[in-house]
Amino acid sequence: MPFCARACPYCDFDFEVGRGPKLDERAGQWLAGLDREREARAAQLEGQSFDTLYIGGGTPSALSPDRLRALFMWLEQGLGVAPTQLRERTMELNPEHATPALLDVIAEIGIDRVSLGIQSRSAEGLRQLGRAHTPDQALASVAHSVARGLRTSADLIVGWPGHTPALLERELGELVDAGVEHLSIYGLTIEPDTPWPKLVRRGLRVLPSDELQADLLVLVERELLARGFVHYEVASYARPGAEAIHNGKYWSWADVVGLGPSAASVRHADGAVERRVNARGIETWLDGGAPAHERLERDHAAAEGLWLGLRRLTGLDVERLCRRFLVARAWVDARVARQVELGNLVWDQQGRVLRVGDGRWLWHDSIGVDLLG
Template structure:
């Protein structure tokens, strides 16, 4: 990308840890099942890939780091500490950078981790009852996203999770005591989920003291193991209408409990929004490292270079530098439509003056025309004088329909 004013803006770093101790039946993320992944080959591959990406990224300054997967906590406390230290050393990281890590509860709670180590060859937490929380805090991690998914034992078994509800609660408590900001992921709409089971999830989250909640409907992409379980009679498919009702029920309870519903799937207390994830929705640059990771670089004309790393964990570990990402340059109205769709994920919507400044050559009338049908259906609303557009109140579940109009 040619040099532009965008090059001076702070960017985000995403690091994909492509290992899981076990495979969840609904997951379609790219990973390899490995109970005890080695840290040194991972760091060597990341270093090689970063060097191969060249000065276009190495010259940038980063203000967010997000370590996801896969299951980053499968690396264990010391391994995660080493990975965070590598991130700090390898890129120009702002002093006020947000550093986020995804964890599984069974890798935080020492009793549960011990059970996994003996029963499944998982990663044991060693070094005291708060080893994981202590290592992350000392490494400078600001926030953790904990893959709880449900506090219902029925839900956890249905979703094929390794932990139990009590382990999730203990993990939250340990992380909060360490001073780390904690968010949890919940999955709703698993088959035959009852209202009271959803209510338990929300009530437990609210009482736990976490400051961020992500709520996702169970989705089953092609190729996930859940389909095989259905054919064997061990699972059934979720009901889309039931999922919509449960999402609304969760929203109502979380908002009444003081959480701000700020993005389709995300809720925050106070100022606990995810700064890193907001880069995806607001047209900011981010670099993704690791197999299947994605990157985005925006130019001064509103276009965006989208890059996607190839899959294949073994090949990436062996020679990450020789596996360049596939690249696509999205420009003009296509780039503007994509940016508008992403921006409408935030419930506050898109401020038109800033949007048009990032997409020179477009006028406000272009936005009005592209959204006219959705406005007539009551799915989007305009602020006075067309200064801002957002999804209409209560219509956030129609975001995909709005997007189809934008990109078609």
């Protein structure tokens, strides 16, 4: 859902800024565009089964209740997906939108899990990150969601300039005490084509410190484990049983269908990975802009599968990886040998499971560079 009320200075996602009647008009065009994409991809979608739904953005919670109801009617009547029959139905929300009235609508149409873009509970953090909500709205959004029986996840960004361990401990404690069952934790990443570098040049921001981020990410793990959460994926923590089902598809090599501008679809076939990414920009997408296509053949697909599968800290089933990507066990052994020797990767269960070594999850990206090289 490619609409936001404002542009956050660190974000390079595909979105269009809009409010009020303009946003509602564009949302109607977006819904019509979804149906045109469905028609254009009818052959691919025919017979496709789904068991999870994820509505991301942009800011899906910026849609009006009527547009949300229309979206779910289209999912059922146009796409043939009955949301309440899916294992998990997640929608992203901004805290400033998460009012009792909107959450009642969300629960009514069949959403059972919300992902709240809290990012910070600090007024200074919210100012630096360009967020529209207040610290009080952040906690209120959790309380309203939990009160309606919705599974509640929150995103938190660590390492913005001035972020301190004491402040982060307080943020984590408040969110856990408010009832979140899942937390996604990200270090602040600055992309070159975002407003943040321009603000740095004007003296209005500074670049985040890698050392500070690493220290804070280690603190997150310590605090959340002490509070009964499981660190199940590099950036994800959950109460036991509250792990994200949809997100897990990306780490377990499942096929995924994405609809809308910049949405990605992934299909596995004959050991290869076929990826389709829709045109960026809602206007280009509405005008029928051609998607980008990429095909990774067996070795490259398997290397990417290793990297993705190792995001799960419990590790990956090597035999399943070999079956999925049609590679031999000897290929896996050779590919990971250097990282095993360094202690970054370890074998479990008599060599059946490969996982990131204890405490080495902070280096997942650099491990991935070696595996993909």
